[in-house]
Amino acid sequence: MSKETNSGIPTDSEVILGILNNSENVLKRLYLAYFPMILQLVINNNGNTDDAKDIYQEAIIVLYNKVKTGDFELSSKLKTYIYSICRRLWLKRLTQMNRYGGDIKDFQEFLIVDDETEKNNERDIQFNKMGSALQQLGEPCKTIIEDFYINNKSMQEICEEFGYTNADNAKTQKYKCLQRLKKLFFQQK
Amino acid sequence: MSENNELTESIERYLNGEMTKAERAQFEELRANDASINKKVAEHKHFINLVKQYGERLELERRLDAIHDEIDVHALEDELMIHPSWVVRMWRNHHSKISVAASIAIFAALCTLFFTGYLSNRETNYVQLKRDVSDLNHKLDKANHTLTELNHSGKITVNPGNFRGTGFAISSNGYIVTDNHVIVHADSVYVQAADGKSYRTKVVYTEPVNDIAVLEITDPSFKPLAPLPYTFKKTETDLGEGVFTIGYPKDNIVLGSGFLTSSTGDRGDTTQYQISALLDYGHSGGPLLDSKGNIIGIVNGKQTRVAGAAFAVKTSYLLKAIKDIPADSLNKPLNANGKNILAGLARPQQIKKLENYVFMVKVYNQ
Numbered sequence: 001m002s003k004e005t006n007s008g009i010p011t012d013s014e015v016i017l018g019i020l021n022n023s024e025n026v027l028k029r030l031y032l033a034y035f036p037m038i039l040q041l042v043i044n045n046n047g048n049t050d051d052a053k054d055i056y057q058e059a060i061i062v063l064y065n066k067v068k069t070g071d072f073e074l075s076s077k078l079k080t081y082i083y084s085i086c087r088r089l090w091l092k093r094l095t096q097m098n099r100y101g102g103d104i105k106d107f108q109e110f111l112i113v114d115d116e117t118e119k120n121n122e123r124d125i126q127f128n129k130m131g132s133a134l135q136q137l138g139e140p141c142k143t144i145i146e147d148f149y150i151n152n153k154s155m156q157e158i159c160e161e162f163g164y165t166n167a168d169n170a171k172t173q174k175y176k177c178l179q180r181l182k183k184l185f186f187q188q189k
Numbered sequence: 190m191s192e193n194n195e196l197t198e199s200i201e202r203y204l205n206g207e208m209t210k211a212e213r214a215q216f217e218e219l220r221a222n223d224a225s226i227n228k229k230v231a232e233h234k235h236f237i238n239l240v241k242q243y244g245e246r247l248e249l250e251r252r253l254d255a256i257h258d259e260i261d262v263h264a265l266e267d268e269l270m271i272h273p274s275w276v277v278r279m280w281r282n283h284h285s286k287i288s289v290a291a292s293i294a295i296f297a298a299l300c301t302l303f304f305t306g307y308l309s310n311r312e313t314n315y316v317q318l319k320r321d322v323s324d325l326n327h328k329l330d331k332a333n334h335t336l337t338e339l340n341h342s343g344k345i346t347v348n349p350g351n352f353r354g355t356g357f358a359i360s361s362n363g364y365i366v367t368d369n370h371v372i373v374h375a376d377s378v379y380v381q382a383a384d385g386k387s388y389r390t391k392v393v394y395t396e397p398v399n400d401i402a403v404l405e406i407t408d409p410s411f412k413p414l415a416p417l418p419y420t421f422k423k424t425e426t427d428l429g430e431g432v433f434t435i436g437y438p439k440d441n442i443v444l445g446s447g448f449l450t451s452s453t454g455d456r457g458d459t460t461q462y463q464i465s466a467l468l469d470y471g472h473s474g475g476p477l478l479d480s481k482g483n484i485i486g487i488v489n490g491k492q493t494r495v496a497g498a499a500f501a502v503k504t505s506y507l508l509k510a511i512k513d514i515p516a517d518s519l520n521k522p523l524n525a526n527g528k529n530i531l532a533g534l535a536r537p538q539q540i541k542k543l544e545n546y547v548f549m550v551k552v553y554n555q
Contacts, residue, residue: 024252027252027253027256028256031253031256031257032256032259032260035257035260035265036265036268036269039262039265039266039269040269043266043269043270044269044270044271049262049263049266053257053262057250057253057254057257060253061246061249061250061253064249105271123242126239126243127242127243127246130239130240130243131243145240146244149237149240149241149244150240150241150243150244150245150247151244171194171198172194175193175194175197175198176194178197179193179197181240182236185236
């Protein structure tokens, strides 16, 4: 990547490539490029800066997941796509809060989008369940699970960290924890 | 429990590709033969994926938050906020409070108006044009009294009466119309013609709602008039029509003239016209004529706040009242048809012809 493209608004294809390559720089530039647009949308339609942050991050995550799973097809400018998703999300939230007055002040052109935000919502519900299951799991189980499955630490490292005398004990502990986590996760509605 | 753990470990090793070729083949065979184990593999895979994705999501959110923290949100906010005028913002943020405040203010204003009597105080703006003559000085009263005694026949009564108004003939045989408010509470009502002769009358019909009263001259000395020189206009008269009336605010006839200025009367009263004419107390009951000499109304009242705004009851209500008179209260036929001979005449000639048909109405009560 040349130096000139390391700052400023990334091109649409740069963004796609950057997400696929886990580029921190592209993610940052993408985030900085379109946040003002969404902030403008939200704060001028009955929202505050925190609402704008939530909505925008949700939209970025939708985009991120779509690109990662490979089913992202850019049929319009990325800017329009992000704006449309945020607009849709914000309308939904306004309606939920009963603050939707029937019209929204627009600052960009937009497309009609709906299915992806729904899909994302489904996933959010699963993640929320997982989050609260992990909270209920408590220590040391939570850290063991996170270290092994999320942070990809080896059993040996975990063993040392928690002071287990041998790896088998740690393994047994891990499986007990996983068992409990499954139970907690599926217990939730 | 330990068996269970072993199975889970096998599944994990299988999924992570940590098994040897032989182990792998054995496990795959087990999986193919035992559906419950196959299901467990799928479930475990799905669940661990979810845990991993959850971890990735947390990580992504942490990265986004870190980026977000670098943004000066407040500066951006100030820049991007559309600042509506303070009135609009006020309204958006406080419209419920403002509505309540406005309601209270309106309520308070209405209460104030109510308790100060403004709302019921029609008389301050609207006065009926009958003349109260009771303030005439005592001396004159006395003189009149002697006069009455002197003219015992009663043909010429100079007593001005307690109240005074105007009336006009609606038939040549002695039916006269005036305002109900002129003759209300009367003990006796006399009319005085332009030539000074007074006649005793009887009230044959009143219609307080439209302020109309019909009198009949019962005095035997009354001689029928010539046929009426005017007709009654049944249709509504247009704004701007030149109108005039003659009446008796004082002892001789007084002309009032102006224009028809509104098709409704006081506070939108549709039974009345509004006219611009300087009328005095005593004009009440006088005929309102248009320039062609058609009777279009009966003078009724005026507004005290607006100089020259007076009101007249529309002729259609007079004609209705005439129709509504019960037949048995009439001693003579009431024929309200006249022939308009005023149309082509100049105003002074019109008035000369009219004079004989317009009477001073004098009301006596205790």
